[in-house]
Amino acid sequence: MPEILHLVPYDTVGGVETALRSVPAEWDSPKGPVSLRRAYLVTHSPVEIFPDDWHGPFVSVNHPVAHLKLLRFVYKAEADLVIASLWRSCPTLLLLKAFRPKTRTVLFLHSAVDVHIFDRVLNRAAMHVVDEIWADSTTTLEARVPEALRERTRVLSFLTKLPPSAKQTPPSDETKGISPSFVFWGRLQSEKNLEQALDVFAAVHRQFPDAEFDIIGPDRGALDGLKRRVNDLGLDGAVSFTGALPQDELLARARNYRFYLQTSLFEGMAMSVIEAMGMGLVPVVTPVGEIPRYCIDGHNGIHVTTPEETAKRIAAILEAPSSWHQLSARASEKWADANLFRDDYCEACNALLAGPISGNDPICAG
Numbered sequence: 001m002p003e004i005l006h007l008v009p010y011d012t013v014g015g016v017e018t019a020l021r022s023v024p025a026e027w028d029s030p031k032g033p034v035s036l037r038r039a040y041l042v043t044h045s046p047v048e049i050f051p052d053d054w055h056g057p058f059v060s061v062n063h064p065v066a067h068l069k070l071l072r073f074v075y076k077a078e079a080d081l082v083i084a085s086l087w088r089s090c091p092t093l094l095l096l097k098a099f100r101p102k103t104r105t106v107l108f109l110h111s112a113v114d115v116h117i118f119d120r121v122l123n124r125a126a127m128h129v130v131d132e133i134w135a136d137s138t139t140t141l142e143a144r145v146p147e148a149l150r151e152r153t154r155v156l157s158f159l160t161k162l163p164p165s166a167k168q169t170p171p172s173d174e175t176k177g178i179s180p181s182f183v184f185w186g187r188l189q190s191e192k193n194l195e196q197a198l199d200v201f202a203a204v205h206r207q208f209p210d211a212e213f214d215i216i217g218p219d220r221g222a223l224d225g226l227k228r229r230v231n232d233l234g235l236d237g238a239v240s241f242t243g244a245l246p247q248d249e250l251l252a253r254a255r256n257y258r259f260y261l262q263t264s265l266f267e268g269m270a271m272s273v274i275e276a277m278g279m280g281l282v283p284v285v286t287p288v289g290e291i292p293r294y295c296i297d298g299h300n301g302i303h304v305t306t307p308e309e310t311a312k313r314i315a316a317i318l319e320a321p322s323s324w325h326q327l328s329a330r331a332s333e334k335w336a337d338a339n340l341f342r343d344d345y346c347e348a349c350n351a352l353l354a355g356p357i358s359g360n361d362p363i364c365a366g
Contacts, residue, residue: 002029002353004036005079007070007089009061011043012218014187015136015158015271016085016110018247022160023342029350036349039073041066041088061088071095081352083108083134087115090122097129104358105130106348112143112289113266115191131358134348136269137290154348157339158269159278161251178317178324180204180211183257183281185250186272188241189220193286195229196263200284200304202233203311208318211238213261216253218244251275258324259284259314263304267291277301277331282324284314300330 011017026035042061071092083106084093107126114120127133133153135141141153186192201213230239260276260283267289277283283301285291295301304310317323
């Protein structure tokens, strides 16, 4: 049975990891069954232990021993196809191609910008040696992949579950008042720019003292600063940090909110925005990455400008419930017939496995 190995730095609740978990461990291809395994540099889960019990929550994802062990694991696995997501997986991918140049390989890009020099250099090097480059959106592909390499690219859907239809989006009574309830879910890190989200919410809260904002997700270095900001804004009773939640629990809980508030500095496809729209939440978002292609300002969402102007637009919607219902229905309908990530992923893997064995030379490529 052909085996696929997908490399990811760690098993967290981010969009990359959530999407990958939606893919089955086995599926049928035109040439027979195919299996998928996920390999992590570091795991924090009791289920996904890799490659032995040395790894755990106290081991840095930058630890050189973690990288060496991942390389050893991948080399011994002799997978038929190796896919790498995020820049920390690139060293293993590059070394594997040096040792086994005929291994079929894919680089998967998940953001429209290079976060730093290591991100840029390692991903650019990998682009020149892999068989294909996959991206989570057209924006990511156009922003990061040189034109000379685009013949070997694919854009995959990043939707993991079919959203509920607009008819299922409660409440159905368009005259019923809309609660000023806001939510964000994702990693709490600088790129998400949650300080701006708090400023927007503070402006709303001044007009609607019963407004609430729940921030869901694991801390990636920003939590202490965000708590201080909440205190400075006098929002201690209105903003809560719930930590990470299992995906099913998160999505079940998310249906209770009315607005999804995200002010990222940059994004690729932004899975959490798609999930929120699919459930009928009205997105209040910065128009970065692929977001403005599917979240249209005033049609199925709101693009963030200044906190005061954004709060003014939200207030107008809260005071006219039919406006919220229209935006909600359009947000949900946007994804009603979209492809799923798992289907695009399996199809792309099947096509690569059916093709010729890789001939890319890591020394001469590019």
